[in-house]
Amino acid sequence: MDEAELVRRLVAIGWKGSRAVRLGPGDDAAWVRGGVVISTDLAVEGVHFRFDWISPAEAGFRAGAAALSDLAAMGAAPEALLVSLAVPHDPSLAQALQRGVRGAGDRVGVAIVGGDVSRSPGPVVADVVAVGRAGTVVTRAGAEAGQGVWVSGSLGGAAAAVAAWSEDGEPHPGARDRFAAPPDRLPLGAALSGEGLARAMIDISDGLVADAGRVGRASGVGIVIRGREVPVHPGAGGDLNLALYGGEDYELMFTAPARAEARILALGEEVSVPLTRIGRVEEGAGVVLEDSRGRRAAPARGGYDHFAAPAER
């Protein structure tokens, strides 16, 4: 069973509908009564990060920024964080992690309002809960044939850092920074939602192809990605595969009607985030790559899978 199938089963087990809930599980965040948007994001030592890669404070910042990224992908405004920490018998480690999460909160003006702490007999586990508010949300299900597919920023930097560390090398400083300090796309997400520009949106946590596939499935459409249009992070050494399949960039992918293109480009200027049209939505299903001559190919693989057999990684 892969991670996607496990998530589908967990959702099916847990969800039964509720009048208090506007949008249930399966998107970047839940949306409940009063317009409250909530998401949780796990960071597990040895899975999501390692302390010989980044410091405890950086791991905390990263976990906080990743949780807030889910709110950005809904177009929500952040209001608060909660932090649960399971740490070995070392209170100073918990404090360093907490300082890091607070840093991610400070960047967007929210505080840590609660949480829990426990000893862990194993790795550090940080679960960050992001709480926000939205009058309307952008889900993964609004993509329609004919819309453009867009991404913010550039991709592959975080994966390049992980690749370098995994080969006992030192990553490009820019790539390291992308891993340690995911960008804040909350103002962008809120503007794309508030102006009605984005029709489907997701944050790219598991890789562009994998997350585009999620939007395609949720919307019942196919996604065409033109490889040469995908902005590759300078730290990724021009490796398109890192941009297509690497995860952890926490940029936004969204779809938008063709008539919105000029306004989207202007918005990118206003919020100082490059926005690039990388493809289009079409009838059908699945993600397909298209080269500069219009030739199509199936993606080589999906994104990061926690439950794939090790040999497949």
Place this chain on the structure above:
Amino acid sequence: MDEAELVRRLVAIGWKGSRAVRLGPGDDAAWVRGGVVISTDLAVEGVHFRFDWISPAEAGFRAGAAALSDLAAMGAAPEALLVSLAVPHDPSLAQALQRGVRGAGDRVGVAIVGGDVSRSPGPVVADVVAVGRAGTVVTRAGAEAGQGVWVSGSLGGAAAAVAAWSEDGEPHPGARDRFAAPPDRLPLGAALSGEGLARAMIDISDGLVADAGRVGRASGVGIVIRGREVPVHPGAGGDLNLALYGGEDYELMFTAPARAEARILALGEEVSVPLTRIGRVEEGAGVVLEDSRGRRAAPARGGYDHFAAPAER
């Protein structure tokens, strides 16, 4: 550094005030704009439970019930759960845990609206987020000299089960049940809050003495507990120490004005939960035990401390 001090430091690091927040960290749950009440509760294998004690589904139920207990202690109505699971390379374990959490949600009529899942290279970690709503909340800070101190149900059952398991014995079935299936005190908590009966309230997760101490500190008062009045769970074999110092019972402790006594007793009948006055609030600080002849003694110790040195446990 003990756990209480670590929690104080984590709160100080994370909290800076926020207009979006009605009640920040340090109580059973946070209370944010729109009356939303949120709490998280960690359950770590080998710390909070063991799989040779209870099944994965029971561990999930317990984690869900423990998270909901924080809402009960605020007098909030539950609306939703989110579940983050870090589990070894075994998807069936994650599903069993999720089914257990769903069971705790079903008991009180709420669904699981989101969460996260990751592989864990160590123990199972479940972090359950409970989301509720309240027009007003009962904090730990409302105790005043002259009020009575009350508890719901009976105490020491869960600790008796842990004590039996720790000595390689089989616990009393009733005690085992108290550990595996914490009670639902949401209707009680909501009624105590809604009728203005409880002035300070906490759920007893770390032991009566430890949690009474928290109410005393938050309110700036002393708490007198009359040992002979404390209802000891039948599974605890009459051991008052288990009731005073054992944790994990998830009953409610609250303080109330003397004039509310008759109504509180009637309410207990209405919701079928025994409510017992076990002491009183007085000027001063700290928790003191009082025997049947009015003699006073300091408690022998606090409650469960995740960060105490092992020799102190």
